[in-house]
Amino acid sequence: MMNQRFLLSSPTVSLIIIIDLLSTFLCSNVILGQQLILIQLPGFKNRLISQRVFSVNDFGAKGDGCTNDTEAFRSAWDVACALPFRSRIVVPAGNKYLIGPIDFAGPCRSKIAFKISGTIVAPKDPDVWHGSNRRRWLYFHGVKHLTLEGGGVINGMGEEWWARSCKINITNPCRHAPTAITFHKCKDLKVRNLMMQNSQQMHMAFTNCIRVTASHLEVIAPTTSPNTDGIHISASTKVEIKSAIITTGDDCISIVSNSSKLRIRDITCTAGHGISIGSLGKYNSQDQVYDVRVEGAFLSNTDNGLRIKTWQGGSGFARKISFRDVIMENVSNPIIIDQYYCDSLFPCPNQTLAVKVDNISFKNIQGTSATEEAIRFACSESSPCEEIHLEDIKLFLSSGGITSAFCWEARGFSSGPVYPPPCFSCSESFIKEKSLSGNVLHSASR
Numbered sequence: 453m454m455n456q457r458f459l460l461s462s463p464t465v466s467l468i469i470i471i472d473l474l475s476t477f478l479c480s481n482v483i484l485g486q487q488l489i490l491i492q493l494p495g496f497k498n499r500l501i502s503q504r505v506f507s508v509n510d511f512g513a514k515g516d517g518c519t520n521d522t523e524a525f526r527s528a529w530d531v532a533c534a535l536p537f538r539s540r541i542v543v544p545a546g547n548k549y550l551i552g553p554i555d556f557a558g559p560c561r562s563k564i565a566f567k568i569s570g571t572i573v574a575p576k577d578p579d580v581w582h583g584s585n586r587r588r589w590l591y592f593h594g595v596k597h598l599t600l601e602g603g604g605v606i607n608g609m610g611e612e613w614w615a616r617s618c619k620i621n622i623t624n625p626c627r628h629a630p631t632a633i634t635f636h637k638c639k640d641l642k643v644r645n646l647m648m649q650n651s652q653q654m655h656m657a658f659t660n661c662i663r664v665t666a667s668h669l670e671v672i673a674p675t676t677s678p679n680t681d682g683i684h685i686s687a688s689t690k691v692e693i694k695s696a697i698i699t700t701g702d703d704c705i706s707i708v709s710n711s712s713k714l715r716i717r718d719i720t721c722t723a724g725h726g727i728s729i730g731s732l733g734k735y736n737s738q739d740q741v742y743d744v745r746v747e748g749a750f751l752s753n754t755d756n757g758l759r760i761k762t763w764q765g766g767s768g769f770a771r772k773i774s775f776r777d778v779i780m781e782n783v784s785n786p787i788i789i790d791q792y793y794c795d796s797l798f799p800c801p802n803q804t805l806a807v808k809v810d811n812i813s814f815k816n817i818q819g820t821s822a823t824e825e826a827i828r829f830a831c832s833e834s835s836p837c838e839e840i841h842l843e844d845i846k847l848f849l850s851s852g853g854i855t856s857a858f859c860w861e862a863r864g865f866s867s868g869p870v871y872p873p874p875c876f877s878c879s880e881s882f883i884k885e886k887s888l889s890g891n892v893l894h895s896a897s898r
């Protein structure tokens with residue numbers, strides 16, 4: 453009884469009790485092909501909804517693009533999240549739902565499919581965020597077994613945020629803007645078949661997540677929009693991103709902090725800053741990114757192609773990273789490792805500590821570079837890059853003419869045809885060492 457009185461203090465939870473009682477009643481007293489549930493919402497007529505699938509419209513959403521539908525989405529989520537069986541929330545096609553910053557919090561009692569077939573738009577005015585976290589718009593956290601899909605559109609309406617960015621106008625204060633969709637501490641997550649447009653800042657971020665599959669995504673924002681990364685992965689493990697087409701003003705895909713076991717496949721990036729690991733080691737942080745495979749990408753007119761960037765003074769490592777089967781078209785820095793990254797108004801002081809970069813391979817990378825320097829490995833003096841492997845590289849200047857490679861404290865080896873010619877230091881002794889240890893291993897195993 454104590455327990456029940458406590459529960460009844462929240463309208464959402466009392467609603468669930470009604471559902472629970474009713475479903476018990478239905479299951480034990482009536483034989484029905486489908487479970488029926490009474491949804492009782494304040495301000496709405498009692499409704500009998502055939503369960504497992506319900507629309508945000510059932511919770512009062514208007515979908516006219518100007519009514520504030522935030523509360524309806526919140527109610528739909530709260531009900532779905534509390535149901536003891538699998539359910540689906542539908543955002544119907546043909547409608548446009550205006551949603552303010554919102555938390556979709558877990559844990560939930562069972563699996564949820566969130567089917568977005570219509571359009572979700574954010575309020576244009578950044579001042580709506582007053583009193584809310586400026587880094588979030590649609591924020592899913594602590595949820596397991598969520599599927600987000602539906603072929604719909606999520607539009608961050610970022611224009612005003614961009615205008616207020618210090619990257620657009622240096623007189624503006626540097627402040628955060630929301631990531632359109634964040635998944636934080638989610639497990640066994642599937643995201644597929646969605647389009648994202650004009651996010652306030654990043655479009656989609658996975659932070660501290662485990663086991664994610666994201667596929668068939670499209671991301672579009674103007675190339676001049678600041679910090680509008682396509683897909684961002686931070687402190688997450690076992691993440692697979694496949695079949696995505698991304699055109700934005702910043703990184704196509706960015707991978708930071710402690711992330712591992714990532715598989716990135718079949719990615720098209722047109723414009724923006726390319727596929728980036730880092731920045732790592734900012735503010736002397738320790739970051740560990742390892743076991744990352746990027747396989748099958750087409751990069752066109754991007755500022756960078758395949759990039760690893762670290763700040764001086766950091767620690768940790770970027771290790772066991774492979775890029776293969778990539779086609780470049782007029783990319784400005786097709787292959788780049790930069791351990792002197794400094795995205796700041798002031799020059800960054802030289803420091804000896806560095807994030808260790810080793811065992812990085814680039815295999816079958818072909819196409820054209822917009823600049824002569826198609827390969828750049830600018831590694832740390834105190835902690836040089838090691839075991840960089842180049843294989844089957846053909847990068848020519850898009851305007852015709854030769855390309856070159858730049859190395860600073862970069863150690864590695866190449867195999868197969870590699871153009872521009874590699875410039876590793878100590879590469880000969882490294883190869884000797886390598887083949888020697890290879891032979892030793894080989895003979896030992898026989």
Ligand SMILES: *[C@@H]1O[C@H](CO)[C@@H](O)[C@H](O)[C@H]1NC(C)=O
Pocket residue numbers: 520521522523552575580
């Ligand atoms: C929209 O509705 C939510 C939830 O009721 C509320 O918190 C928010 O302030 C509303 N936004 C605007 C702009 O009225």
Ligand SMILES: *[C@@H]1O[C@H](CO)[C@@H](O)[C@H](O)[C@H]1NC(C)=O
Pocket residue numbers: 621622623624
């Ligand atoms: C930058 O912002 C300042 C102050 O708001 C404004 O006066 C100026 O015109 C802006 N500059 C540009 C290039 O938009």
Ligand SMILES: *[C@@H]1O[C@H](CO)[C@@H](O)[C@H](O)[C@H]1NC(C)=O
Pocket residue numbers: 687709710737738739740
């Ligand atoms: C990454 O992991 C290391 C070691 O576990 C930890 O010290 C560090 O704070 C983590 N960094 C981030 C950004 O989570």
Ligand SMILES: *[C@@H]1O[C@H](CO)[C@@H](O)[C@H](O)[C@H]1NC(C)=O
Pocket residue numbers: 772773774811813
């Ligand atoms: C280097 O990374 C590759 C995967 O990219 C892995 O198969 C190999 O074992 C790693 N080598 C070392 C010495 O860790």
Ligand SMILES: *[C@@H]1O[C@H](CO)[C@@H](O)[C@H](O)[C@H]1NC(C)=O
Pocket residue numbers: 753782784822850
């Ligand atoms: C190639 O990229 C450069 C630098 O971004 C740009 O100026 C040039 O117009 C591009 N060329 C083509 C053919 O797209």
Ligand SMILES: *[C@@H]1O[C@H](CO)[C@@H](O)[C@H](O)[C@H]1NC(C)=O
Pocket residue numbers: 799800801802
């Ligand atoms: C850091 O070191 C580089 C190379 O030795 C030098 O060119 C640069 O001026 C130094 N930067 C600072 C801020 O001391």
